[in-house]
Each structure stands twice: as C-alpha cells, then as structure tokens.
Amino acid sequence: MFEPFEAAVAFTPLILYLICLAAIRVSGKAWVTTGGRDTAAVLSAICGLVVVGPMELFFPKATAYLLGPWVWVPLLLLYFLFGCLLIINSRSKLVVYGRTSDALFSALVRATNAIDTTAVVDHEQHQVYLPQVNAHLRLDATPGHDCISVLAFEPALSDAFWRSLRIHLKKEIRLTSPPYPRRGWAAMGLAVVMLFWLIQYAAEEPSRMVDGFRDWLIR
Known part of the structure; x- marks a missing residue:
C-alpha cells in the first residue's frame, strides 16, 4: 500500500506520539497540559498521514514545476496555519493523562x-x-x-x-x-509492533527508500 519512504513519513510521527503517551501512562505519572497543546500534539502525530494523503492527492504539480522541492514549504506552512486556526478557535480546557x-x-x-x-x-x-x-x-x-x-x-x-x-x-x-492496573500497555504494544514493522519494511530494500525520497522531492 505504501512505498518504504512514504510509510516512514506517514507512521513515524504517529509511532512517536503513541510511545510518548503510553510511556506517561505506564510509568504512573500524570501529565497535565492545555487543550491547545493537546490538539497540537495530535496534529503533529497525524501530520505524516496528511502529507501522504490529502497533500499528495491535491499536490500542485504546476507549482512544483516552478519551485521544485521548495514546494513543500508552502504546503507545510498551510498545514501549520490550519493547525493554529484550530487551536485558536478551540475551547479553553485542561487535559490530564494518567x-x-x-x-x-x-x-x-x-x-x-x-x-x-x-x-x-x-x-x-x-x-x-x-x-x-x-x-x-x-x-x-x-x-x-x-x-x-x-x-x-x-x-x-x-x-x-x-x-x-x-x-x-x-x-x-x-x-x-495512578490507576491500577496501569493503562497504556495496549498503546505501547501497538507502537512497538508498528515500529518493528516499519524498520523491517524499510530495511528489506534500502534502495527503495532512497529512490522514494528522491521521487518525493523531485516531481
């Protein structure tokens, strides 16, 4: 379904998010954050999926012909501004994990x-x-x-x-x-499985990873 480089772009932020969140819950510590920061963390976790999904689907090929690899700067900036808009308009609250x-x-x-x-x-x-x-x-x-x-x-x-x-x-x-039994083990297990699969998938053919990176930048 995904080329190795696309899979790395799509799932690496999500895996890191799951590992961090699961580590907090498994450790027994509590994490208190604002609603805006929690939304920002979620948007960061799914940014890779957005890049290989909507951004790739509506990729501006004409602009890429003019800007080359720099076309990703306005695309990522647009996603950043969209995230800022969501955070600014979100309801004020605190979010507690653990x-x-x-x-x-x-x-x-x-x-x-x-x-x-x-x-x-x-x-x-x-x-x-x-x-x-x-x-x-x-x-x-x-x-x-x-x-x-x-x-x-x-x-x-x-x-x-x-x-x-x-x-x-x-x-x-x-x-x-902390709650007993501890929560977060399922998320940690899922993140480890996804990370193991991603490393194994990328290591099978390293040349495909390099070619995918080159094709991703040069359109």
Whole structure:
C-alpha cells in the first residue's frame, strides 16, 4: 500500500506520539497540559498521514514545476496555519493523562481551594463552583479511562485563571495514586509492533527508500 519512504513519513510521527503517551501512562505519572497543546500534539502525530494523503492527492504539480522541492514549504506552512486556526478557535480546557476521574477530582478540589477558599463542590456531578472567579468547572470523562478534560461552563475565562489552575493542579495531582492496573500497555504494544514493522519494511530494500525520497522531492 505504501512505498518504504512514504510509510516512514506517514507512521513515524504517529509511532512517536503513541510511545510518548503510553510511556506517561505506564510509568504512573500524570501529565497535565492545555487543550491547545493537546490538539497540537495530535496534529503533529497525524501530520505524516496528511502529507501522504490529502497533500499528495491535491499536490500542485504546476507549482512544483516552478519551485521544485521548495514546494513543500508552502504546503507545510498551510498545514501549520490550519493547525493554529484550530487551536485558536478551540475551547479553553485542561487535559490530564494518567489519572482516573475520581483521583483527578480530588486533586481538582484541592487546586480550586487554593485559588478560591469559598469553592463549592458537587461530588456527584464532579463539578466545582468558584464564586470569587465566577467559574463553574466540570470533568469530561468516561468511567475507567485515564484521559480526562477539565472544562468550564463559562466560555471566556481568562488565560491567567487557566494558568493558575494548571499550576495548582499539577502540584496537587502528585499526591494522587495512578490507576491500577496501569493503562497504556495496549498503546505501547501497538507502537512497538508498528515500529518493528516499519524498520523491517524499510530495511528489506534500502534502495527503495532512497529512490522514494528522491521521487518525493523531485516531481
């Protein structure tokens, strides 16, 4: 289905993403990031698939005749700008990997108390209200999963609030325990299998890898 070079371009970013994400979950550590950074990581993971898919399908051959290999600069810049547009227009939130909803909510309660001592907690709905900030926070989670989003009902909370919440949440989440059994083994196994297949596929005929790279640049 893919030539060796195309397979390397398509799957290398995805494999690296899966390995990093699985390593965090298997190690028992928690990773707290923003929604924009999480979206950027996903876009980086699928960039290879986009290059060998839509970019190849709608490749501007006339422009490539004029620019040569430099035609990839505007194409990749267009994808970068599209990613920036998605991130800018995405909803503000925090994303946490490596903790279940119960463990994360206990850390969230302590983090919000550090920001607003009058915070009102709803344990049944996994929601917290901060009167001084006028913010209602909730967890967007599936029971048993260890990838959880912290969302706000208000769409226009300041970046300073989210920055403060992230700092306090990272501090408090260190006091929680990782889920048992650990998640991430399936993703790690899939990434290792994909990496082994990719190396074996590329090593079978190295000349095809070189030819594929040459054909990819020179149209």
